[in-house]
Amino acid sequence: MSYAPVTPAVVAELRAIVGDKSVLVDDERIEAYGHDETSAEEYGHLPEVVVLPTTTEQVAAVVRLANRERIPVTPRGAGSGLSGGAIPSFGGILLSVERMDRLIELDRANMTVTVEAGMVTNDLAHLVQAEGLFFAGYPMSVETCFIGGNVAENAGGGKAVKYGVTGRYVLGLELVTPTGDVVWLGGKLAKDVSGYDLKQLVVGSEGTLGIVTQVILRLIAYPKAASDLLALFRTPREAIDLVPLIMGQGIVPTGIEFMDRLSFQTSCAYLNETLPYGEAGAMLLIEVDGNDAARVEAELFAIGDLCEKHGALEVYVGEDRTTIERLWSVRRNIAEAFKVASPVQSLEDIVVPVARIPDVLPELERLSAAYGMQIPCYGHAGDGNLHATLVKDPAMDLGTWHANKDACLRELYRVTRDLGGKISGEHGIGLKRKPFLDDVTNPVEIELMRAIKRAWDPANVMNPGKIFDV
Amino acid sequence: MSYAPVTPAVVAELRAIVGDKSVLVDDERIEAYGHDETSAEEYGHLPEVVVLPTTTEQVAAVVRLANRERIPVTPRGAGSGLSGGAIPSFGGILLSVERMDRLIELDRANMTVTVEAGMVTNDLAHLVQAEGLFFAGYPMSVETCFIGGNVAENAGGGKAVKYGVTGRYVLGLELVTPTGDVVWLGGKLAKDVSGYDLKQLVVGSEGTLGIVTQVILRLIAYPKAASDLLALFRTPREAIDLVPLIMGQGIVPTGIEFMDRLSFQTSCAYLNETLPYGEAGAMLLIEVDGNDAARVEAELFAIGDLCEKHGALEVYVGEDRTTIERLWSVRRNIAEAFKVASPVQSLEDIVVPVARIPDVLPELERLSAAYGMQIPCYGHAGDGNLHATLVKDPAMDLGTWHANKDACLRELYRVTRDLGGKISGEHGIGLKRKPFLDDVTNPVEIELMRAIKRAWDPANVMNPGKIFDV
Numbered sequence: 001m002s003y004a005p006v007t008p009a010v011v012a013e014l015r016a017i018v019g020d021k022s023v024l025v026d027d028e029r030i031e032a033y034g035h036d037e038t039s040a041e042e043y044g045h046l047p048e049v050v051v052l053p054t055t056t057e058q059v060a061a062v063v064r065l066a067n068r069e070r071i072p073v074t075p076r077g078a079g080s081g082l083s084g085g086a087i088p089s090f091g092g093i094l095l096s097v098e099r100m101d102r103l104i105e106l107d108r109a110n111m112t113v114t115v116e117a118g119m120v121t122n123d124l125a126h127l128v129q130a131e132g133l134f135f136a137g138y139p140m141s142v143e144t145c146f147i148g149g150n151v152a153e154n155a156g157g158g159k160a161v162k163y164g165v166t167g168r169y170v171l172g173l174e175l176v177t178p179t180g181d182v183v184w185l186g187g188k189l190a191k192d193v194s195g196y197d198l199k200q201l202v203v204g205s206e207g208t209l210g211i212v213t214q215v216i217l218r219l220i221a222y223p224k225a226a227s228d229l230l231a232l233f234r235t236p237r238e239a240i241d242l243v244p245l246i247m248g249q250g251i252v253p254t255g256i257e258f259m260d261r262l263s264f265q266t267s268c269a270y271l272n273e274t275l276p277y278g279e280a281g282a283m284l285l286i287e288v289d290g291n292d293a294a295r296v297e298a299e300l301f302a303i304g305d306l307c308e309k310h311g312a313l314e315v316y317v318g319e320d321r322t323t324i325e326r327l328w329s330v331r332r333n334i335a336e337a338f339k340v341a342s343p344v345q346s347l348e349d350i351v352v353p354v355a356r357i358p359d360v361l362p363e364l365e366r367l368s369a370a371y372g373m374q375i376p377c378y379g380h381a382g383d384g385n386l387h388a389t390l391v392k393d394p395a396m397d398l399g400t401w402h403a404n405k406d407a408c409l410r411e412l413y414r415v416t417r418d419l420g421g422k423i424s425g426e427h428g429i430g431l432k433r434k435p436f437l438d439d440v441t442n443p444v445e446i447e448l449m450r451a452i453k454r455a456w457d458p459a460n461v462m463n464p465g466k467i468f469d470v
Numbered sequence: 471m472s473y474a475p476v477t478p479a480v481v482a483e484l485r486a487i488v489g490d491k492s493v494l495v496d497d498e499r500i501e502a503y504g505h506d507e508t509s510a511e512e513y514g515h516l517p518e519v520v521v522l523p524t525t526t527e528q529v530a531a532v533v534r535l536a537n538r539e540r541i542p543v544t545p546r547g548a549g550s551g552l553s554g555g556a557i558p559s560f561g562g563i564l565l566s567v568e569r570m571d572r573l574i575e576l577d578r579a580n581m582t583v584t585v586e587a588g589m590v591t592n593d594l595a596h597l598v599q600a601e602g603l604f605f606a607g608y609p610m611s612v613e614t615c616f617i618g619g620n621v622a623e624n625a626g627g628g629k630a631v632k633y634g635v636t637g638r639y640v641l642g643l644e645l646v647t648p649t650g651d652v653v654w655l656g657g658k659l660a661k662d663v664s665g666y667d668l669k670q671l672v673v674g675s676e677g678t679l680g681i682v683t684q685v686i687l688r689l690i691a692y693p694k695a696a697s698d699l700l701a702l703f704r705t706p707r708e709a710i711d712l713v714p715l716i717m718g719q720g721i722v723p724t725g726i727e728f729m730d731r732l733s734f735q736t737s738c739a740y741l742n743e744t745l746p747y748g749e750a751g752a753m754l755l756i757e758v759d760g761n762d763a764a765r766v767e768a769e770l771f772a773i774g775d776l777c778e779k780h781g782a783l784e785v786y787v788g789e790d791r792t793t794i795e796r797l798w799s800v801r802r803n804i805a806e807a808f809k810v811a812s813p814v815q816s817l818e819d820i821v822v823p824v825a826r827i828p829d830v831l832p833e834l835e836r837l838s839a840a841y842g843m844q845i846p847c848y849g850h851a852g853d854g855n856l857h858a859t860l861v862k863d864p865a866m867d868l869g870t871w872h873a874n875k876d877a878c879l880r881e882l883y884r885v886t887r888d889l890g891g892k893i894s895g896e897h898g899i900g901l902k903r904k905p906f907l908d909d910v911t912n913p914v915e916i917e918l919m920r921a922i923k924r925a926w927d928p929a930n931v932m933n934p935g936k937i938f939d940v
């Protein structure tokens with residue numbers, strides 16, 4: 001791919017579109033837009049110019065300019081992504097939606113909220129909670145990530161077992177297409193078969209099929225009761241074996257989170273947290289919510305009984321919100337804790353059929369030994385989504401690390417495929433997994449994706465180089 | 471569009487692919503494949519040949535032949551569709567999946583079932599119920615429709631308020647692409663962002679993006695308790711106004727069905743059913759299910775209280791399965807009852823934001839008066855999905871009927887759009903609504919759809935002429 005450079009004339013035109021103060025060029029602030037939460041050394045790339053539009057029309061005008069001049073445009077939310085999706089790999093224009101963070105409408109009668117793409121997920125959650133309403137999306141980066149990013153990545157998180165992922169709550173979205181047209185897809189509708197479901201195609205397309213500028217989200221009544229349970233097990237296998245047993249009971253927990261010893265130990269040390277985990281080799285953190293406190297308690301105790309009957313060392317039921325918040329904080333901070341402990345690592349996101357999770361663990365042990373790296377494992381066990389993390393041994397040189405990591409990932413992904421799984425459950429392909437996608441995907445499927453990308457983005461300017469090459 | 475005819479040489483080749491007994495040509499059985507549940511006079515068209523493959527490879531070979539010869543292929547399930555999607559408008563090859571009705575796998579551990587596209591929905595439901603599992607799809611034609619058809623149309627039905635539509639349960643599908651390749655999309659996975667969500671794009675695409683041959687469906691534990699409530703109201707408005715009130719309570723009924731007087735009267739007469747509806751002008755039929763009988767009862771009584779507080783004439787709680795089944799039978803048979811009472815009609819499927827339903831009813835009255843036709847209304851009120859039905863007055867001549875019907879539909883669809891709605895919630899566009907789609911849809915959206923269709927089906931042989939023209 002060859003693109004035109006961002007010339008002074010282009011910058012002048014961008015200034016005319018979004019205003020002088022909304023164009024960054026030759027500015028130290030640009031550095032922050034050159035990476036996300038993946039390794040900046042491995043995937044980072046600076047944009048030539050950053051634009052910070054405040055309206056959909058400005059976004060559309062920038063995209064039309066990019067098409068005319070053949071300059072790549074990379075849309076960006078909070079930059080909290082974990083696969084490099086928001087990195088401007090070909091330079092060009094970085095378009096951040098950070099100044100588009102308004103509430104457009106809270107529609108109580110239809111139980112929907114319409115927001116701009118740049119609203120922080122937690123801000124949205126608090127805003128609707130004040131009205132007794134609940135947004136069920138809950139990525140682990142909930143305090144920083146933007147709704148637009150959640151939509152672009154089809155974010156999952158800690159409540160997906162019961163509530164599903166972001167896409168289930170996206171009723172409508174305003175899209176600036178790769179050629180700079182503006183269109184609303186979907187609406188405040190519970191069902192709709194008036195043509196192809198383009199809205200759901202855009203969800204999870206990582207900004208390669210256009211820029212989402214507004215989103216209509218479905219809300220539900222705020223659950224009146226929620227409680228959590230922490231169960232300690234001798235081995236990861238014992239913990240993981242519980243997951244299909246729980247799911248088969250007719251109880252649908254909000255989330256079933258798994259952590260192996262290395263994961264919770266590292267996170268507890270990072271947080272100075274003193275969970276009484278003793279000799280436990282693995283934990284399950286299970287949440288149940290609902291509208292009836294007695295029912296929630298009964299379900300939680302039923303799960304607790306099941307855990308005890310199947311070998312749990314200890315079962316703690318989090319009676320108060322403070323304890324619950326401490327437990328979740330340990331879970332949420334694992335990735336950050338590992339980053340501090342060992343900055344060179346590869347955070348993975350494989351997903352397998354729930355009943356196949358136990359088959360993944362011995363493979364991780366085998367790969368850990370074969371490639372000389374620790375591979376702690378934690379994640380959303382109720383979804384079959386495991387964040388195995390390859391951690392570089394400080395003694396290993398960087399060259400060996402990269403070679404071993406790539407070889408290990410290739411094996412891990414093939415194992416995942418052979419178990420009926422996929423290489424990303426919620427983080428996306430982006431740059432990080434692009435070199436591996438072909439190896440584990442039917443070429444017919446990739447070609448069908450490419451055909452859509454080519455048809456919608458003939459100049460290939462919309463977030464090029466992500467997921468696959470065109 | 472111009473296509474090649476099905477020559478004797480093509481028939482011979484089809485016989486070689488699927489076997490002599492699986493090719494119908496010059497056969498009186500072909501007539502049945504020339505229409506669906508829409509008016510045969512208005513939309514019907516005979517195929518040149520019918521093929522009845524039994525394997526995915528046969529389907530793929532037929533599609534490759536069609537591409538080579540430029541002959542249209544129309545996939546067909548049970549023929550219970552309501553928008554003409556399975557009608558071979560350009561003749562050519564009608565490919566029925568009726569002989570592909572096998573259970574491939576019931577996976578208890580992962581709570582999934584894999585079936586061929588030709589399995590009848592009710593057969594599937596019974597099969598998994600025997601294992602304590604539940605398939606939440608529930609189209610009104612559940613006794614005849616095929617799973618493949620449900621997927622192609624993204625069927626809704628009577629349980630969608632709580633459980634969503636078919637697409638939510640489709641975890642994976644085997645697709646024969648428009649060019650005759652075979653690919654599995656998705657898998658037994660709770661989440662997956664490894665590239666575009668092509669599976670969900672195929673769901674609801676009405677057979678224009680390929681032929682679904684197998685489907686992996688997500689199952690849930692069979693709800694241990696279910697009960698229903700029938701509430702009678704003086705006017706449709708009073709009934710409909712209850713819907714957003716119920717939805718705002720944090721109770722999620724399985725279904726909220728609405729019937730106006732003309733609808734239930736006609737269905738009761740057809741069934742010789744003696745519901746005590748007295749002077750009621752409208753009914754709500756509400757189902758609640760769950761795993762706790764006491765909770766189900768409490769929720770149902772809470773809904774009943776709400777109905778009484780807001781003017782219900784009577785509230786009946788269906789204590790036994792027989793009464794419940796009678797109520798649902800009245801609801802399910804409305805369409806059939808009207809067909810018998812007045813065979814010339816147009817069954818509609820508009821969907822609006824739930825809180826806007828009350829605004830639809832006076833518009834229906836206005837249109838009824840303006841165009842001289844009865845417009846009974848019933849449907850899935852909890853989803854905002856209303857089956858208004860335009861019924862020809864026996865005294866009106868056919869020419870006037872067609873002109874008035876088209877003019878009335880054009881108005882109805884514009885009203886629906888202006889309320890934030892769409893012209894089809896679950897029946898699809900097909901042939902029936904194609905002439906109206908452009909009028910109520912942003913041309914950018916149609917063009918994005920067309921771009922996908924062109925890219926996947928360059929010879930335009932896969933169910934051509936449906937939804938939009940290429």
